[in-house]
Amino acid sequence: MDIRLRNNVTVAGPAGAPVVVLAHGFGCDQNMWRLVAPALTDRYRVVLFDYVGSGRSDLSAWSQERYSSLDGYAQDVAEVCEALDLQRAVFVGHSVSAMIGVLAARAVPERIGALVMVAPSPCYIDDDGYRGGFSAQDIDELLASLESNYLGWSSVMAPVIMGNPERPELGQELTNSFCATDPDIARVFARTTFLSDSRDELKDVSVPTLVLECAQDVIAPREVGAYVHAAVPSSRLVTLDATGHCPQLSAPDATTRAILEFLETRT
Template identity: 80%
Template sequence: MDVARRNNIRVTGRADGPVVVLAHGFGCDQNMWRLVVPALANDYRVVLFDYVGSGRSDASAWTEDRYSSLDGYARDVVEVVEELDLRDVTFVGHSVSAMVGVLAAAAVPERFSRLVMVAPSPCYIDEDGYRGGFDAGDIDELLESLESNYLGWSAAMAPVIMGNPDRPELGEELTTSFCATDPDMARVFARTTFLSDSRDDLKSVAVPTLVLECAQDVIAPREVGAYVHAAIPGSRLVTLDATGHCPQLSAPEATAEAILGFVGAAR
Protein backbone atom coordinates (compact mmCIF):
# COMPACT_ATOMS: atom_id res chain seq x y z
CA MET A 1 0.00 0.00 0.00
CA ASP A 2 1.49 3.32 -1.10
CA VAL A 3 0.09 5.55 1.64
CA ALA A 4 1.89 8.63 0.34
CA ARG A 5 0.10 8.37 -3.00
CA ARG A 6 -3.16 7.09 -1.59
CA ASN A 7 -3.54 10.05 0.78
CA ASN A 8 -1.68 12.60 -1.37
CA ILE A 9 0.74 13.33 1.47
CA ARG A 10 2.68 16.59 1.23
CA VAL A 11 5.37 17.67 3.67
CA THR A 12 6.64 21.25 3.86
CA GLY A 13 8.28 23.62 6.30
CA ARG A 14 11.32 23.09 8.48
CA ALA A 15 12.62 19.56 7.89
CA ASP A 16 13.98 19.15 11.43
CA GLY A 17 11.16 21.03 13.16
CA PRO A 18 8.43 19.70 15.45
CA VAL A 19 5.64 18.03 13.50
CA VAL A 20 2.22 19.53 12.86
CA VAL A 21 -0.32 17.44 10.93
CA LEU A 22 -3.22 19.35 9.36
CA ALA A 23 -6.45 17.45 8.64
CA HIS A 24 -9.36 18.82 6.61
CA GLY A 25 -13.08 18.41 7.17
CA PHE A 26 -16.03 17.12 5.14
CA GLY A 27 -16.15 18.25 1.50
CA CYS A 28 -12.69 19.79 1.69
CA ASP A 29 -9.07 18.87 1.07
CA GLN A 30 -5.62 19.94 2.21
CA ASN A 31 -5.78 23.09 0.07
CA MET A 32 -8.07 24.58 2.71
CA TRP A 33 -4.99 25.05 4.93
CA ARG A 34 -2.92 26.99 2.40
CA LEU A 35 -3.34 30.36 4.12
CA VAL A 36 -2.24 28.97 7.50
CA VAL A 37 0.70 26.85 6.31
CA PRO A 38 3.21 29.69 5.67
CA ALA A 39 2.99 30.88 9.29
CA LEU A 40 3.55 27.34 10.59
CA ALA A 41 6.24 26.38 8.09
CA ASN A 42 8.80 28.81 9.48
CA ASP A 43 9.39 26.70 12.59
CA TYR A 44 7.49 23.45 12.07
CA ARG A 45 7.48 20.43 9.80
CA VAL A 46 3.99 20.62 8.34
CA VAL A 47 2.30 17.47 7.05
CA LEU A 48 -0.81 17.71 4.86
CA PHE A 49 -2.90 14.92 3.37
CA ASP A 50 -6.29 14.16 1.84
CA TYR A 51 -8.64 11.55 3.26
CA VAL A 52 -9.39 8.81 0.76
CA GLY A 53 -12.31 10.07 -1.32
CA SER A 54 -11.27 13.72 -1.00
CA GLY A 55 -8.98 16.02 -2.95
CA ARG A 56 -6.26 14.25 -4.91
CA SER A 57 -6.35 11.04 -2.91
CA ASP A 58 -6.47 7.68 -4.68
CA ALA A 59 -10.21 7.16 -5.02
CA SER A 60 -9.68 3.52 -5.98
CA ALA A 61 -8.74 2.88 -2.33
CA TRP A 62 -12.18 4.03 -1.12
CA THR A 63 -14.72 1.55 0.19
CA GLU A 64 -18.09 2.39 1.67
CA ASP A 65 -17.59 -0.13 4.46
CA ARG A 66 -14.40 1.54 5.73
CA TYR A 67 -15.54 5.15 5.40
CA SER A 68 -18.98 4.69 6.88
CA SER A 69 -17.52 5.32 10.33
CA LEU A 70 -15.09 7.84 11.77
CA ASP A 71 -12.79 4.92 12.56
CA GLY A 72 -12.05 4.61 8.83
CA TYR A 73 -10.83 8.19 8.68
CA ALA A 74 -8.85 7.70 11.89
CA ARG A 75 -7.15 4.72 10.23
CA ASP A 76 -6.09 7.06 7.42
CA VAL A 77 -4.48 9.36 9.99
CA VAL A 78 -2.75 6.50 11.79
CA GLU A 79 -1.40 5.11 8.54
CA VAL A 80 -0.11 8.53 7.47
CA VAL A 81 1.81 9.10 10.71
CA GLU A 82 3.13 5.54 10.67
CA GLU A 83 4.18 5.81 7.02
CA LEU A 84 6.26 8.90 7.86
CA ASP A 85 7.25 7.46 11.27
CA LEU A 86 6.10 10.64 12.99
CA ARG A 87 6.40 11.17 16.74
CA ASP A 88 5.45 13.98 19.10
CA VAL A 89 2.74 15.01 16.63
CA THR A 90 0.52 18.04 17.07
CA PHE A 91 -2.65 17.08 15.23
CA VAL A 92 -4.80 19.96 13.97
CA GLY A 93 -8.24 18.75 12.90
CA HIS A 94 -10.93 20.93 11.35
CA SER A 95 -14.59 20.20 12.01
CA VAL A 96 -15.23 16.43 11.95
CA SER A 97 -11.48 15.86 11.79
CA ALA A 98 -11.20 17.13 15.35
CA MET A 99 -12.98 13.98 16.48
CA VAL A 100 -11.05 11.85 14.00
CA GLY A 101 -7.90 13.12 15.73
CA VAL A 102 -9.27 12.03 19.10
CA LEU A 103 -9.73 8.50 17.74
CA ALA A 104 -6.31 8.40 16.08
CA ALA A 105 -4.56 9.61 19.23
CA ALA A 106 -6.34 6.94 21.26
CA ALA A 107 -5.27 4.25 18.76
CA VAL A 108 -1.55 5.14 18.75
CA PRO A 109 -1.00 7.43 21.75
CA GLU A 110 2.77 7.10 21.51
CA ARG A 111 2.74 9.19 18.32
CA PHE A 112 0.58 12.15 19.42
CA SER A 113 1.45 14.82 21.96
CA ARG A 114 -1.12 17.59 21.35
CA LEU A 115 -4.52 18.12 19.74
CA VAL A 116 -5.91 21.29 18.18
CA MET A 117 -9.64 21.03 17.52
CA VAL A 118 -10.80 23.70 15.06
CA ALA A 119 -14.59 24.23 15.14
CA PRO A 120 -15.19 20.75 16.60
CA SER A 121 -18.47 19.02 17.19
CA PRO A 122 -18.75 15.59 18.83
CA CYS A 123 -22.48 15.41 18.03
CA TYR A 124 -24.55 17.61 15.73
CA ILE A 125 -28.00 16.64 17.03
CA ASP A 126 -29.66 18.31 20.02
CA GLU A 127 -30.61 16.16 22.99
CA ASP A 128 -31.88 16.93 26.48
CA GLY A 129 -29.06 18.81 28.17
CA TYR A 130 -26.96 19.04 25.01
CA ARG A 131 -27.13 21.49 22.12
CA GLY A 132 -25.47 20.28 18.94
CA GLY A 133 -27.08 22.91 16.74
CA PHE A 134 -29.63 20.77 14.86
CA ASP A 135 -32.63 18.67 15.75
CA ALA A 136 -32.94 15.17 14.29
CA GLY A 137 -35.42 16.35 11.65
CA ASP A 138 -33.00 19.02 10.47
CA ILE A 139 -30.28 16.42 9.94
CA ASP A 140 -32.63 14.02 8.17
CA GLU A 141 -33.73 16.82 5.84
CA LEU A 142 -30.14 17.90 5.22
CA LEU A 143 -29.06 14.36 4.31
CA GLU A 144 -32.11 13.75 2.13
CA SER A 145 -31.41 16.96 0.19
CA LEU A 146 -27.73 16.07 -0.15
CA GLU A 147 -28.49 12.56 -1.38
CA SER A 148 -31.11 13.64 -3.92
CA ASN A 149 -29.16 16.54 -5.44
CA TYR A 150 -25.60 16.82 -4.16
CA LEU A 151 -24.53 19.62 -6.48
CA GLY A 152 -27.60 21.68 -5.68
CA TRP A 153 -27.15 21.04 -1.97
CA SER A 154 -23.51 22.12 -2.22
CA ALA A 155 -24.39 25.38 -3.97
CA ALA A 156 -27.02 26.19 -1.34
CA MET A 157 -25.24 25.02 1.80
CA ALA A 158 -21.58 25.89 1.28
CA PRO A 159 -22.13 29.67 1.62
CA VAL A 160 -24.20 29.06 4.78
CA ILE A 161 -21.47 26.88 6.29
CA MET A 162 -18.78 29.38 5.35
CA GLY A 163 -20.69 32.39 6.64
CA ASN A 164 -19.21 35.79 5.77
CA PRO A 165 -21.89 36.81 3.21
CA ASP A 166 -19.99 40.05 2.68
CA ARG A 167 -17.13 37.97 1.26
CA PRO A 168 -18.94 35.78 -1.30
CA GLU A 169 -15.67 34.49 -2.74
CA LEU A 170 -15.22 32.38 0.40
CA GLY A 171 -18.57 30.65 -0.07
CA GLU A 172 -17.78 30.16 -3.74
CA GLU A 173 -14.51 28.45 -2.87
CA LEU A 174 -16.21 26.05 -0.48
CA THR A 175 -18.92 25.35 -3.07
CA THR A 176 -16.22 24.49 -5.61
CA SER A 177 -14.53 22.20 -3.12
CA PHE A 178 -17.78 20.41 -2.30
CA CYS A 179 -18.65 20.01 -5.97
CA ALA A 180 -15.23 18.55 -6.75
CA THR A 181 -15.90 15.65 -4.38
CA ASP A 182 -17.38 12.48 -5.85
CA PRO A 183 -21.09 12.63 -4.92
CA ASP A 184 -21.31 8.99 -3.81
CA MET A 185 -18.28 9.34 -1.56
CA ALA A 186 -19.52 12.68 -0.27
CA ARG A 187 -22.87 11.17 0.69
CA VAL A 188 -21.16 8.52 2.80
CA PHE A 189 -18.83 11.07 4.44
CA ALA A 190 -21.81 13.35 5.16
CA ARG A 191 -23.80 10.61 6.87
CA THR A 192 -20.72 9.57 8.82
CA THR A 193 -20.16 13.16 9.89
CA PHE A 194 -23.64 14.38 10.75
CA LEU A 195 -24.90 11.18 12.39
CA SER A 196 -21.81 10.62 14.52
CA ASP A 197 -21.87 10.88 18.29
CA SER A 198 -18.35 10.97 19.70
CA ARG A 199 -19.10 12.55 23.04
CA ASP A 200 -17.96 9.51 24.99
CA ASP A 201 -14.62 9.56 23.15
CA LEU A 202 -13.72 12.94 24.62
CA LYS A 203 -12.95 11.34 27.97
CA SER A 204 -10.10 9.39 26.32
CA VAL A 205 -8.15 12.56 25.49
CA ALA A 206 -4.98 12.54 27.56
CA VAL A 207 -2.84 15.15 25.79
CA PRO A 208 -2.83 18.97 25.95
CA THR A 209 -5.73 20.16 23.81
CA LEU A 210 -6.76 23.47 22.27
CA VAL A 211 -10.45 23.93 21.40
CA LEU A 212 -10.62 26.67 18.79
CA GLU A 213 -14.10 28.02 18.07
CA CYS A 214 -15.52 30.92 16.07
CA ALA A 215 -17.63 33.66 17.62
CA GLN A 216 -20.45 32.79 15.18
CA ASP A 217 -20.74 29.34 13.63
CA VAL A 218 -24.02 27.78 12.48
CA ILE A 219 -22.49 24.28 12.31
CA ALA A 220 -20.70 24.29 15.67
CA PRO A 221 -22.30 26.91 17.93
CA ARG A 222 -20.45 28.13 20.97
CA GLU A 223 -22.37 25.80 23.27
CA VAL A 224 -20.57 22.95 21.50
CA GLY A 225 -17.16 24.51 22.06
CA ALA A 226 -17.99 24.94 25.74
CA TYR A 227 -19.10 21.31 25.96
CA VAL A 228 -15.90 19.98 24.36
CA HIS A 229 -13.77 22.21 26.58
CA ALA A 230 -15.57 21.01 29.72
CA ALA A 231 -15.31 17.36 28.66
CA ILE A 232 -11.52 17.43 28.18
CA PRO A 233 -9.80 18.19 31.49
CA GLY A 234 -7.12 20.82 31.22
CA SER A 235 -8.07 21.86 27.70
CA ARG A 236 -7.82 25.45 26.55
CA LEU A 237 -10.74 27.19 24.83
CA VAL A 238 -10.04 30.09 22.46
CA THR A 239 -12.83 31.99 20.71
CA LEU A 240 -11.73 33.61 17.48
CA ASP A 241 -13.25 36.91 16.42
CA ALA A 242 -14.41 35.16 13.26
CA THR A 243 -17.65 34.17 11.56
CA GLY A 244 -18.45 30.85 9.93
CA HIS A 245 -17.19 27.30 10.17
CA CYS A 246 -13.87 27.64 8.30
CA PRO A 247 -11.61 30.11 10.13
CA GLN A 248 -8.54 28.81 8.31
CA LEU A 249 -9.99 30.59 5.26
CA SER A 250 -11.96 33.46 6.80
CA ALA A 251 -9.45 34.36 9.54
CA PRO A 252 -6.18 32.59 8.70
CA GLU A 253 -3.88 34.95 10.60
CA ALA A 254 -5.85 34.60 13.84
CA THR A 255 -6.12 30.84 13.34
CA ALA A 256 -2.38 30.46 12.80
CA GLU A 257 -1.61 32.72 15.75
CA ALA A 258 -3.80 30.64 18.07
CA ILE A 259 -2.22 27.37 16.91
CA LEU A 260 1.31 28.74 17.27
CA GLY A 261 0.57 30.20 20.68
CA PHE A 262 -0.71 26.86 21.92
CA VAL A 263 2.00 24.66 20.41
CA GLY A 264 4.77 27.00 21.52
CA ALA A 265 3.40 27.24 25.06
CA ALA A 266 3.13 23.44 25.31
CA ARG A 267 6.85 22.97 24.69
Protein backbone atom coordinates (compact mmCIF):
# COMPACT_ATOMS: atom_id res chain seq x y z
CA MET A 1 0.00 0.00 0.00
CA ASP A 2 1.21 3.51 -0.84
CA ILE A 3 1.31 5.20 2.55
CA ARG A 4 1.15 8.61 0.92
CA LEU A 5 -2.18 7.79 -0.66
CA ARG A 6 -3.46 5.94 2.39
CA ASN A 7 -2.89 8.96 4.62
CA ASN A 8 -3.56 11.62 1.98
CA VAL A 9 -0.08 13.06 2.47
CA THR A 10 0.62 16.52 1.06
CA VAL A 11 4.01 18.23 1.05
CA ALA A 12 4.83 21.89 0.44
CA GLY A 13 7.84 24.13 0.85
CA PRO A 14 11.43 24.12 -0.42
CA ALA A 15 13.10 20.78 -1.03
CA GLY A 16 15.95 20.15 1.35
CA ALA A 17 14.62 22.50 4.01
CA PRO A 18 14.04 21.35 7.62
CA VAL A 19 10.81 19.37 7.85
CA VAL A 20 7.73 20.16 9.94
CA VAL A 21 4.94 17.59 10.24
CA LEU A 22 1.50 18.96 11.19
CA ALA A 23 -0.89 16.44 12.76
CA HIS A 24 -4.60 16.99 13.45
CA GLY A 25 -6.69 15.85 16.40
CA PHE A 26 -9.93 13.91 16.92
CA GLY A 27 -12.72 14.56 14.44
CA CYS A 28 -10.54 16.72 12.21
CA ASP A 29 -8.20 16.50 9.23
CA GLN A 30 -5.24 18.36 7.79
CA ASN A 31 -7.47 21.27 6.72
CA MET A 32 -7.38 22.43 10.33
CA TRP A 33 -3.85 23.70 9.66
CA ARG A 34 -4.68 25.79 6.60
CA LEU A 35 -4.18 29.12 8.43
CA VAL A 36 -0.80 28.09 9.85
CA ALA A 37 0.89 26.00 7.16
CA PRO A 38 1.36 28.75 4.51
CA ALA A 39 3.45 30.85 6.89
CA LEU A 40 5.78 27.91 7.47
CA THR A 41 6.39 26.93 3.86
CA ASP A 42 8.69 29.85 3.06
CA ARG A 43 11.49 28.31 5.12
CA TYR A 44 10.35 24.80 5.96
CA ARG A 45 9.23 21.66 4.19
CA VAL A 46 5.71 21.12 5.57
CA VAL A 47 4.11 17.68 5.66
CA LEU A 48 0.37 17.33 6.20
CA PHE A 49 -1.59 14.08 6.42
CA ASP A 50 -4.87 12.56 7.60
CA TYR A 51 -4.96 9.69 10.06
CA VAL A 52 -6.61 6.59 8.62
CA GLY A 53 -10.32 7.09 9.19
CA SER A 54 -10.13 10.88 8.93
CA GLY A 55 -10.40 13.38 6.10
CA ARG A 56 -9.50 12.02 2.69
CA SER A 57 -7.55 9.03 3.96
CA ASP A 58 -8.23 5.55 2.58
CA LEU A 59 -11.06 4.37 4.81
CA SER A 60 -10.61 0.80 3.62
CA ALA A 61 -7.34 0.72 5.57
CA TRP A 62 -9.09 1.39 8.88
CA SER A 63 -9.55 -1.38 11.43
CA GLN A 64 -11.00 -1.20 14.91
CA GLU A 65 -8.26 -3.43 16.25
CA ARG A 66 -5.44 -1.12 15.17
CA TYR A 67 -7.09 2.18 16.01
CA SER A 68 -8.44 1.24 19.43
CA SER A 69 -5.19 2.48 20.95
CA LEU A 70 -3.01 5.52 20.39
CA ASP A 71 -0.27 3.18 19.23
CA GLY A 72 -2.22 2.60 16.01
CA TYR A 73 -2.18 6.31 15.23
CA ALA A 74 1.49 6.55 16.21
CA GLN A 75 2.12 3.78 13.71
CA ASP A 76 0.49 5.96 11.04
CA VAL A 77 2.94 8.74 11.92
CA ALA A 78 5.92 6.40 11.87
CA GLU A 79 4.92 4.97 8.49
CA VAL A 80 4.39 8.42 6.97
CA CYS A 81 7.82 9.51 8.23
CA GLU A 82 9.43 6.37 6.83
CA ALA A 83 7.63 6.65 3.48
CA LEU A 84 9.01 10.17 3.08
CA ASP A 85 12.39 9.19 4.60
CA LEU A 86 12.19 12.05 7.09
CA GLN A 87 15.15 12.71 9.36
CA ARG A 88 14.82 14.61 12.65
CA ALA A 89 11.57 16.29 11.65
CA VAL A 90 9.69 18.59 14.01
CA PHE A 91 6.33 16.99 14.82
CA VAL A 92 3.52 19.43 15.64
CA GLY A 93 0.58 17.59 17.19
CA HIS A 94 -2.75 19.15 18.10
CA SER A 95 -4.73 17.81 21.06
CA VAL A 96 -4.52 13.99 21.17
CA SER A 97 -1.88 14.14 18.43
CA ALA A 98 0.51 15.66 20.96
CA MET A 99 0.55 12.33 22.80
CA ILE A 100 0.58 10.39 19.53
CA GLY A 101 3.73 12.33 18.68
CA VAL A 102 5.34 11.25 21.95
CA LEU A 103 4.68 7.61 21.06
CA ALA A 104 5.89 8.06 17.48
CA ALA A 105 9.10 9.78 18.58
CA ARG A 106 9.84 6.80 20.81
CA ALA A 107 9.09 4.33 18.01
CA VAL A 108 11.18 6.04 15.31
CA PRO A 109 13.59 8.37 17.15
CA GLU A 110 15.69 8.95 14.05
CA ARG A 111 12.65 10.38 12.25
CA ILE A 112 11.42 12.90 14.85
CA GLY A 113 13.86 15.34 16.39
CA ALA A 114 11.54 17.73 18.24
CA LEU A 115 7.93 18.03 19.39
CA VAL A 116 5.41 20.86 19.50
CA MET A 117 2.39 19.96 21.62
CA VAL A 118 -0.61 22.18 20.85
CA ALA A 119 -3.27 22.03 23.59
CA PRO A 120 -2.04 18.64 24.80
CA SER A 121 -3.61 16.38 27.40
CA PRO A 122 -1.98 13.15 28.53
CA CYS A 123 -5.10 12.19 30.51
CA TYR A 124 -8.55 13.75 30.42
CA ILE A 125 -9.83 12.26 33.67
CA ASP A 126 -9.08 13.78 37.08
CA ASP A 127 -6.94 11.64 39.36
CA ASP A 128 -5.37 12.03 42.80
CA GLY A 129 -3.17 15.10 42.55
CA TYR A 130 -3.94 15.52 38.84
CA ARG A 131 -6.58 17.65 37.14
CA GLY A 132 -7.44 16.48 33.66
CA GLY A 133 -10.59 18.57 33.41
CA PHE A 134 -13.20 15.79 33.61
CA SER A 135 -14.44 13.32 36.17
CA ALA A 136 -14.75 9.67 35.18
CA GLN A 137 -18.53 10.17 35.16
CA ASP A 138 -18.17 13.17 32.84
CA ILE A 139 -16.26 11.07 30.32
CA ASP A 140 -18.70 8.15 30.62
CA GLU A 141 -21.60 10.50 29.91
CA LEU A 142 -19.74 12.20 27.05
CA LEU A 143 -19.02 8.86 25.37
CA ALA A 144 -22.54 7.55 25.95
CA SER A 145 -23.99 10.68 24.33
CA LEU A 146 -21.54 10.45 21.42
CA GLU A 147 -22.27 6.77 20.83
CA SER A 148 -26.05 7.17 20.95
CA ASN A 149 -26.27 10.19 18.63
CA TYR A 150 -22.96 11.22 17.12
CA LEU A 151 -24.31 13.97 14.87
CA GLY A 152 -26.34 15.48 17.69
CA TRP A 153 -23.36 15.27 20.01
CA SER A 154 -21.18 16.98 17.41
CA SER A 155 -23.58 19.89 16.96
CA VAL A 156 -23.65 20.50 20.73
CA MET A 157 -20.05 19.77 21.68
CA ALA A 158 -18.06 21.20 18.78
CA PRO A 159 -18.92 24.84 19.62
CA VAL A 160 -18.09 24.17 23.28
CA ILE A 161 -14.72 22.66 22.35
CA MET A 162 -13.96 25.52 19.96
CA GLY A 163 -14.97 28.23 22.42
CA ASN A 164 -15.22 31.77 21.03
CA PRO A 165 -19.05 31.95 21.04
CA GLU A 166 -18.81 35.46 19.59
CA ARG A 167 -17.36 33.83 16.46
CA PRO A 168 -19.96 31.16 15.71
CA GLU A 169 -18.42 30.37 12.34
CA LEU A 170 -15.52 28.67 14.16
CA GLY A 171 -17.84 26.37 16.07
CA GLN A 172 -19.72 25.63 12.88
CA GLU A 173 -16.51 24.68 11.09
CA LEU A 174 -15.59 22.22 13.83
CA THR A 175 -19.14 20.85 13.81
CA ASN A 176 -18.90 20.27 10.07
CA SER A 177 -15.54 18.55 10.50
CA PHE A 178 -16.91 16.24 13.20
CA CYS A 179 -20.00 15.45 11.15
CA ALA A 180 -17.90 14.59 8.09
CA THR A 181 -16.27 11.74 10.02
CA ASP A 182 -17.81 8.29 9.78
CA PRO A 183 -19.74 7.86 13.06
CA ASP A 184 -18.50 4.32 13.67
CA ILE A 185 -14.88 5.40 13.22
CA ALA A 186 -15.45 8.52 15.33
CA ARG A 187 -16.82 6.45 18.20
CA VAL A 188 -13.67 4.34 18.29
CA PHE A 189 -11.35 7.36 18.01
CA ALA A 190 -13.29 9.14 20.77
CA ARG A 191 -12.95 6.23 23.19
CA THR A 192 -9.28 5.89 22.29
CA THR A 193 -8.77 9.61 22.92
CA PHE A 194 -10.80 10.32 26.05
CA LEU A 195 -9.90 7.11 27.90
CA SER A 196 -6.18 7.35 27.15
CA ASP A 197 -3.59 7.92 29.86
CA SER A 198 -0.13 8.78 28.55
CA ARG A 199 1.23 10.43 31.67
CA ASP A 200 3.90 7.78 32.21
CA GLU A 201 5.22 8.37 28.68
CA LEU A 202 6.13 12.00 29.27
CA LYS A 203 9.20 11.43 31.44
CA ASP A 204 10.86 9.51 28.61
CA VAL A 205 10.60 12.32 26.04
CA SER A 206 14.20 13.05 25.08
CA VAL A 207 13.77 15.63 22.29
CA PRO A 208 13.33 19.42 22.58
CA THR A 209 9.66 20.10 23.21
CA LEU A 210 7.40 23.14 23.06
CA VAL A 211 4.13 22.97 25.00
CA LEU A 212 1.51 25.41 23.68
CA GLU A 213 -1.51 25.92 25.89
CA CYS A 214 -4.45 28.30 25.54
CA ALA A 215 -5.34 30.84 28.21
CA GLN A 216 -8.83 29.30 28.35
CA ASP A 217 -9.51 25.75 27.21
CA VAL A 218 -12.35 23.55 28.50
CA ILE A 219 -10.71 20.38 27.13
CA ALA A 220 -7.15 20.99 28.35
CA PRO A 221 -7.17 23.45 31.27
CA ARG A 222 -3.98 25.25 32.21
CA GLU A 223 -3.23 22.79 34.99
CA VAL A 224 -2.70 20.21 32.24
CA GLY A 225 -0.22 22.41 30.40
CA ALA A 226 1.70 22.96 33.62
CA TYR A 227 1.71 19.21 34.28
CA VAL A 228 3.02 18.37 30.80
CA HIS A 229 5.70 21.04 31.05
CA ALA A 230 6.84 19.76 34.44
CA ALA A 231 6.83 16.14 33.28
CA VAL A 232 8.70 16.59 29.99
CA PRO A 233 12.44 17.17 30.46
CA SER A 234 13.79 20.34 28.83
CA SER A 235 10.37 21.48 27.63
CA ARG A 236 9.26 25.07 27.17
CA LEU A 237 5.73 26.23 28.04
CA VAL A 238 4.04 29.06 26.15
CA THR A 239 0.55 30.29 27.01
CA LEU A 240 -1.24 31.65 23.97
CA ASP A 241 -3.63 34.56 24.33
CA ALA A 242 -6.33 32.34 22.90
CA THR A 243 -9.65 30.84 23.92
CA GLY A 244 -10.81 27.34 23.10
CA HIS A 245 -9.12 24.11 22.14
CA CYS A 246 -8.19 24.92 18.52
CA PRO A 247 -5.84 27.91 18.49
CA GLN A 248 -4.69 27.14 14.96
CA LEU A 249 -8.15 28.37 13.91
CA SER A 250 -9.08 30.84 16.65
CA ALA A 251 -5.62 32.45 17.00
CA PRO A 252 -3.59 31.38 13.96
CA ASP A 253 -1.15 34.29 14.05
CA ALA A 254 -0.17 33.71 17.68
CA THR A 255 0.04 29.96 17.10
CA THR A 256 2.20 30.38 14.01
CA ARG A 257 4.47 32.87 15.73
CA ALA A 258 5.08 30.54 18.68
CA ILE A 259 5.84 27.60 16.38
CA LEU A 260 8.19 29.68 14.23
CA GLU A 261 10.09 30.99 17.27
CA PHE A 262 10.62 27.39 18.39
CA LEU A 263 11.64 26.28 14.90
CA GLU A 264 14.19 29.08 14.67
CA THR A 265 15.96 27.65 17.71
CA ARG A 266 16.20 24.33 15.89
CA THR A 267 17.72 25.61 12.60
